[in-house]
Amino acid sequence: MALVWLMVFLTSVSGLLQMEEDPNVLIKNLRMEPGERRLTWDLHGNVSEIMCFINSKLITKAIDNNRYxxxxxxxxxxxxxxxISLTKGPPFLMGIQYPLQEGNPGAAAQRLDCWVHDVDFLTCSWEVGREAPSDVQYRLYWQELREQECPHYEMDDRGRHVRxxxxxxxxxxxxxxxxxxGTSHGARIPCLDRSVELSEIERLSPPNITAMCNKSYSMMEWKASSHVNLRFEYQLQIQKGSDPAYTEKLQENFFQIHNPGNYMARLKVKGFFRNTWSEWSAPQYFVCDLGEDSQWPNWLLTTLVLLGTLLVPGLAVVLCGRYSVLQKLFPPIPHMKDPITDNLEGSKLVAWEASRASREDCPVAEVQVLGET
Known part of the structure; x- marks a missing residue:
């Protein structure tokens, strides 16, 4: 690589020398116009085609009559x-470096990495430069037509921004x-940049599966969420009972199983034009064989079972509590004492038959009163 750039340098010097000696050289004054994002030059004469390279990689060809x-x-x-180089004619190669290097490259931030996650968030992380001064501080910006600073930093144990x-x-x-x-009181810190396309760096979250089912079929649905990817591919893994699991590759966000019985399903997703898959979703279990024409969603069945489990002990607690409260509000009336029967508790009692007594004749004795003699 060093040999290639030595040849480029020598060719460029040769071109500059020719410009001083030969006023008919075709290309002069190679320069960068940052505001227009273009590499341009002064063209003297006609050329068939000019190609542009960055670090020896072909990027594009010149436009506007080979002007830039x-x-x-x-x-x-x-x-x-x-x-730049010519595709036809005599060999020609000219180059410049851009941008100009300022400060110590070893003090710049390193290993810049960015990713979109959890639908709404963009996070970037980096490492402190190996040769960074002790008072270095880093700040992150995004730039399109203007530059804006990132609002939510995380720091390392020395207070330096790293995320x-x-x-x-x-x-x-x-x-x-x-x-x-990067900034420092005693040194110039070079910056570190990276061009990103948000759809390429998104780490998608696996969607949740919902299902409607009975003993004959199960219809599963899901929805992937993203602000930057619009089309998706899915891998759906299904396991019925103790059977081996199998995987379906899908572009639709639904899938139907016949005679499902009880089964497990999980899902992962990726952007349609991307290569990176999400993690598998947590396994979800569906119980579908509940009787004829049962079409209750799995979440409703689970909820009903949980409610039933909680209601039985809850009802018992409520009834016990209610009985205790009633006992306190309405205590039982004490037994009243009978002054006659309570004292005759150990006596022998004879039943009196009034009708029988009325039929008997009572003996009559004559009593004579004697006067004083």
Missing amino acids: CQFHVLPLCEVRNFT CRFNDVSRLPKQLQILVR
Whole structure:
């Protein structure tokens, strides 16, 4: 690689020398126009086609009658080699470096990584530069036409920013540049940048499965959520009873099983044009063989079982509590004493038959009263 760039340098020097000696050289004054994001030059004469390279990788070809090369994104921090060459005619190669290096590269942030997660959030993390001064501090920005700082930082144990989160991905451009700038009182800190497309760096969350089922069939549905991906692919894993699990690859967000019985299902998802799958969702269990024409959703059945389990002891507690309260509010009346029967408790009693007594003649004795003599 060093040999290649030595040849580029020598060719560029040769071109510059020719410009001084040969006023008919075709291309002069190669330069970058950052505001327009284009590499341009002064063209003297006709050429068939000019190709533009970044670090020896072909990026695009010149437009507007071979006047310049247009780039979607320019590096803001990392120095790269921009070169142009002719496809026909005498060999020609000219290059420049952009942007200019400032400060110690070892003090810049390192290993910048960004990802979209949990539908709404963009998080970026980085490491402190190996040669960073002790008072270094880093700040994260996103840039399209303007530059905005990330609002929610996380720090390491020395108070240096090493992570930041944007809360509302839906308000961000779908393509943007992320850069980390460093500051220090005693040194210039180079920045670190990365161009990202949000749909490519999203880590999707597996959706939840809902189902309507009976003993004849089960219809499962789900919905993946994303602000930056619109089409999805799914892998649905199903296991019926003790049978081996099998996997279905789907583009639809529904699937039907015949004669489902009781089964387990889980799901993972990826963007349609992406390569990275989400994690598997937690296994979900569905009980479908509950009798004829039972079409209750699984969550409703589970809820009813839980409610029944809780209601039985709850009802017992309520009844016991209610009986105790009634006992306190309405205590039993004490037994009243009978002054006659309570004292004759051990005596022998004879029943009196009034009708019999009326039929008997009572003996009559004559009593004579004698006067005093």
